Amino acid sequence: MSEVAKTIIAAKESKGLSWEEIGNAVGMSPVWTTSACMGMNSMPKETAESLCNLLGLDADICTALQKYPTKVWDQAVPTDPLVYRLYEIVGVYGETLKEVIQEKFGDGIMSAIDFSMEVEKEENPKGDRVVITMNGKFLPYKAW
Numbered sequence: 001m002s003e004v005a006k007t008i009i010a011a012k013e014s015k016g017l018s019w020e021e022i023g024n025a026v027g028m029s030p031v032w033t034t035s036a037c038m039g040m041n042s043m044p045k046e047t048a049e050s051l052c053n054l055l056g057l058d059a060d061i062c063t064a065l066q067k068y069p070t071k072v073w074d075q076a077v078p079t080d081p082l083v084y085r086l087y088e089i090v091g092v093y094g095e096t097l098k099e100v101i102q103e104k105f106g107d108g109i110m111s112a113i114d115f116s117m118e119v120e121k122e123e124n125p126k127g128d129r130v131v132i133t134m135n136g137k138f139l140p141y142k143a144w
Contacts (some may be wrong), residue, residue: 002039
C-alpha cells in the first residue's frame with residue numbers, strides 16, 4: 001500500500017468516517033472514491049481538494065490524488081482472503097461469464113473504463129449477503 005493511501009486511511013480513521021460518508025461528501029461513489037484513495041484512479045482537482053479538506057490532508061496528498069495512476073499490484077495471486085475470493089470467482093466463473101456475455105452481445109469485452117460498481121449489504125437471516133453490481137459498457141471487437 002502506498003504512503004498516500006496509508007495517510008488517507010489514517011485520516012479517515014481518525015475522523016471516524018466511513019467510505020460511504022466520504023464518497024457522499026465529495027460527490028462520488030464510495031467504491032470509486034475508495035479506489036482513487038488506494039491509488040487506482042486519478043481524482044479531478046475539485047474532488048481531490050474536497051477530500052483533502054474533509055480529511056485535513058496536505059496539498060501534497062491533493063496533488064498525488066490527481067496524478068494518473070499505474071494500475072499494478074504486487075502479487076500474481078492475492079493472499080488477502082477477501083481479495084483472493086474475488087480472484088477465485090473470476091477463475092471459476094470467468095470463462096462462463098465470457099460465454100454468456102458474448103452470447104448476448106457478440107464478440108467483445110466489458111469496459112473497465114466506462115464502468116461503475118456498487119457494493120451493497122443484503123440482510124439475510126441465514127447470514128448477510130454481499131451484493132456486488134458491476135456495470136460496464138460493451139465494447140465490440142471490430143474487423144477491418
